[in-house]
Amino acid sequence: MRRSVRDNSEKRDYKIIIVDDDPGILDSLSSVLYRQGYSTTEITNPLEAIDRLKIEHFDLMVLDYLMSPIHGDKVVEEIRKFNTEIYILLLTGYKDLAPPLETIKKLAIQGYCEKSDRFDQFILLIESGIKSISQVRTIKKFSDGLNRILQAVPNIYQLQPIGDILEQILRELLPLLNSQNAFILVDNYADVSNESDKSIFKGIGKYSDDVSHFIDYLGHEMMEQIGNSRVNKNSISFNNGIIIPLVNEYGNSMGVIYAEVGVGEIEEGLKLLKIYCSIAASSINNAFLHSLVNEKNDELSKTYGMLRERYMDTIEALRLVVDAKDIYTRGHSDRVSYYAMKVGHFMGLPDTIVEKIRIGGLFHDVGKIGTSDDLLAKKDKLTNVEYDEIKMHTIKGAHILSAVSMFKDIVPIIRYHHERLDGTGYPEGLKADMIPLETRIISVVDAFDAMMSDRQYREKLGLETARKQLEAGAGTQFDEKVVTSFLELTKDFDTFQNEMNAFLDSKAKH
Ligand SMILES: [Fe+2]
Structure with a gap:
């Protein structure tokens, strides 16, 4: 507009x-x-x-x-x-x-x-x-805004703890937008323990109390948009707010700023905002580079712990909603996660990778939260448009998990779990080795569990048929080594299934 x-x-x-x-x-x-x-x-x-x-x-x-x-x-x-x-x-x-x-x-x-x-x-x-x-008037507003930015720069660059820098960035930003409420979510590259999956959250106005206020506001759509903004390095405007990605001078996305904005304030200020945010990103980057933030900041560590916990809870809740949305796939993500974990161990992958695969299995379809229930339950053949909407679940899911850095290793699993070795999959048509091994494992076990379940448009295929289909798809749709490992692992499928059910039951009781 x-x-x-x-x-x-x-x-x-x-x-x-x-x-x-x-x-x-x-x-x-x-x-x-x-x-x-x-x-x-x-x-x-x-x-x-x-x-x-x-x-x-x-x-x-x-x-x-x-x-x-x-x-x-x-x-x-x-x-x-x-x-x-x-x-x-x-x-x-x-x-x-x-x-x-x-x-x-x-x-x-x-x-x-x-x-x-x-x-x-x-x-x-x-x-x-x-x-x-x-x-x-517009030019004047711009020049006032630029002056404000220039005045803010020395304050932002002053050597101070990262929490103060982030707060300062928000404080200087708000007058540009006529806004009271904003938060910043940024990856912590400077963590000495090298756990770069930590995110730092800082809010002001109504988000200033603690991270819960941010989480309360965070529906799956907002999560998706934050991830979308980070991945595509684009700002995203809403009716009452805007998400701006923080991209440092090397072109890396470091996080986002979200600010509530009055109606009509965004368009004019957007260019200013981008200038400001690029300054903000490089000052944060500088702070990290100079290791100013190495000393542990108790308050931020606490905030991070809460953020991680609440975010995990939120995604887990989304996963359960997705599982419940579709009666035909109930329990699907738990089984996929279990199968994939077992395949990972069987193939001798390191524990850290197996853990990635386990979580990837749990959340692989979380993007279906944004797919309409009618479409998921449709018995008739899908139209092209409907099929395209279904396909979007890979991208939506990847965006949801991209909002905070703690899931950054899981994102490719979610995004590419419908890719095929021969390049005919979606969303990007990646081929063979371009698809990460973790993802190739999920693809096989996802397909297997789907074949072993009734679907609205067909009955379940039965064990032998499902195994044959995996074999038939090995080399074109599926990774041959993964298929061989899975078939070997589940040779005695009854025992395998009993163990799995016992495992999932015990997990459910906890
Ligand atoms: Fe899927």
Whole structure:
């Protein structure tokens, strides 16, 4: 939405003064402008008009040329001594009585117009005058904002604990947006324990108390948008707020700032905001680089612990909702996680990787939270559009997990679990080794569990058929080694299944 002089309430924002010694003309001009949505002040005495301008701000002046006791050009000459900003439109009775061009230039009169019974030209001139005034206002706002940023930079760069830097960044940002409430979520690259999956949260206004306020606000859509903004390095505007990614000078996404913003404030300020946020990102980066934040900050560690816990709870809740949404896939993510974990161990992968696969299995379909229930339950063949919507669950899920850095290793599993070795999968059509091994494991066990479950459009396939389908897909859809490992591991499927059920039951009881 481009911001322009677009409605009457905004038109009334501009103060217009009309000066003409003929009350009849004064009256008709003000009626014409009133019908256009402008409100005006009318004055018949030019000397009085000069005095009025000394004490009151006006944006635009419509001024008659031939007046008594002084002519319009004299009025302008007086006004320009103390006011160079007001936009002046001079009205002339007759063309040959217009002031010479030299005078118009010298006095910085922006336009002149012949009086006539038709007001088209007059209205056009007023509209273009208001447009210029609006542009000047925008430029002024920008230059004020830039000044503010320049003044803020030394404060931000001062050596201080990271928590203070983040708070300072938010405090300097809010006046640019006319806002009270904001938070910043940033990856902690400086953590000495090298747990770079830690995120730091700092809020002000209604988010200042603790991280719970942030979590309370955080629906899955907001999570998805935060992740989306980070991944695509784009700002995302809402009705009442904006997410801006923090991208450092190396082009790495470090986190986001979210700020609530008044209606109509975003568009004009967006460029400023981007400048400001790039300064903010590099100052945070600098703080980390200089290891200013190495000393443990108890408050931030506590905040991180809560953030991690609450975020984990939120995603777990989303997962359970997704499982419950679709009766045909109930328990699916638990089983996929278990199968995948077992395959990982069987293939001799390190524990850290197996843990990634386990969590990836749990959350692989979490993006279906954004897929409509009707679509998930549809028995008939899906249309192309519907299938495209289903496919989006990979990207939505990846965005949900991208919001905070603690899941950064899991994101590719979620994003690519429907890719196929031959490049015909989605969302990106990755081929073979471009698909991470962890993801290739999830793809096999995901497909297996799907085949072993009833679906709204077919009954379950049965063990033998499912195993054969995996074999048939090995090398094209699935990783051959993963398929072989899985089939070997589940040779005695009854025993395997009993162990799995016992494991999942015991987990459910906890
Ligand atoms: Fe899926």
